[in-house]
Amino acid sequence: MPLRIVLAIMGTMAFQGSIKWWVIRHRLHHRYTDTDSDPYSAEKGLFHSHMGWIFVKPHYPKLKLIDKSDLNADIIVRLQHKFFLPMSLLYGFVLPAIIGKLWFNDAWMGLLWGGMVARIAIWHCTFLINSLAHYIGDQFYSTDVSARGNFILAMLTNGEGFHNYHHAFPCDYRNGIKALDWDPTKWIVYLLHQYTALVPSIRKISARDIDRARARVALSHSPLAGYARTTDMNVDLPRMTLAEAKKQFMDKPVVVIEGYVVEVGAYAEEHPGGEGLLRAHYGAGDATKAFLKLNNHTAHARGLVEDFRIAEIV
The missing domain is CATH 3.10.120.10 (Cytochrome b5-like heme/steroid binding domain)
Known part of the structure; x- marks a missing residue:
């Protein structure tokens, strides 16, 4: 509970919508990636996927198919959704101004850099995952969707830039799975799980499934792609x-x-x-x-x- 409260507060500081609002659209994005039902589909162009979707009247007919029961049952999610605007203004703008006044005797400087500039930077780092992370980078784990892995974007977003893996295995707590992959979010989650009771369980895709995904991608680029399969389809079943x-x-x-x-x-x-x-x-x-x-x-x-x-x- 304490960790979830802290994360809920940090989420308001990003000024990107409540947990409920954001999660529902993120689920829609994963379920219908690169289609008309994807809120920031890469198929509609780089600007649209980056921020153009914000200026388009939303029309998501398949939004009703997205499961919201866990969000509606969560008291923290409900409270954060209800009080999102005042919380965002407080933690995203008022608090930086107070810190600027206390530490530097300049509330306006705190509001400008800690509030406005920081919000804009956070917005565009997030937008880059929706846009450039679907245009530039490698596809080691899946070629089914446009998502790609990009080290520079990973540096800007604490690991989210390894986006191809995230789309191939969205339930994995990691984005960068290699030892040298820059993914501070992964390290923090792992440490909290290993040494505290704040994260009781984590989900991790098996090495076998990861290897199979890489093999499928490699096979798709092979002259044998039309003839070979990664699974044995000749097994007799009842x-x-x-x-x-x-x-x-x-x-x-x-x-x-x-x-x-x-x-x-x-x-x-x-x-x-x-x-x-x-x-x-x-x-x-x-x-x-x-x-x-x-x-x-x-x-x-x-x-x-x-x-x-x-x-x-x-």
């Missing part, structure tokens, strides 16, 4: 009818995707869109439409579905 699957897996964390029975229980908590999206189809419900049309899934996600297949529908 065959059953949909009715048999529903009877056998009633109320179990099992879904049907593209004619295959998929056991998702071990992965449900790590699902970037939340377990609720999977739970809606438990009991061998057909999740094909949700998987293919309602959400943009990466090659890694499609590979996981292949891994979790336990039977074929006939």
Whole structure:
């Protein structure tokens, strides 16, 4: 609770919207990256993705599909959302002026540099992730979306510049996974988890999944791309009818995707869109439409579905 309160206050200092406002749009961005439903889609141009989207009347028809239940249930999120404007003015502008007066005997200087200039700098560092981090850099982990990794942007944003990894594995607490990757945010989260009770758990993608993602990208640039697969599709699976699957897996964390029975229980908590999206189809419900049309899934996600297949529908 203490850490979450501090982070909520720090969030108001950025003057970029409340936690609830920001998280909902960030989830929309990840779920529909590079589409018309992406608030800052790179497909609409560099200026639009940087800051042009702010000046366009928002129209997000798929916003209703984004899960907000965890945000609505969080008392800190609710309070910060309710009092966001006065908190932002207090911590983003009044506090710097007070500090300027106490330390330098110049409240106006504190307001100018600690308030206005600092806010503008923070805004544009964030905007650069939405814009340049989708235009310039490497794509080691996914080529499904425009997100890229850029060391210079990582330096400006405390690690967020390693954006290709973030889009490939959004549930991982890290952005830069290599030892020399500049990611202070990762180090702080790890230290708080390791040595305090403030961060009780962290999520980390396995080295195997990371290697597989890199292999898929490498394979996509290979002349063999149309012939090789990163998973063995020739494994014989049990065959059953949909009715048999529903009877056998009633109320179990099992879904049907593209004619295959998929056991998702071990992965449900790590699902970037939340377990609720999977739970809606438990009991061998057909999740094909949700998987293919309602959400943009990466090659890694499609590979996981292949891994979790336990039977074929006939």
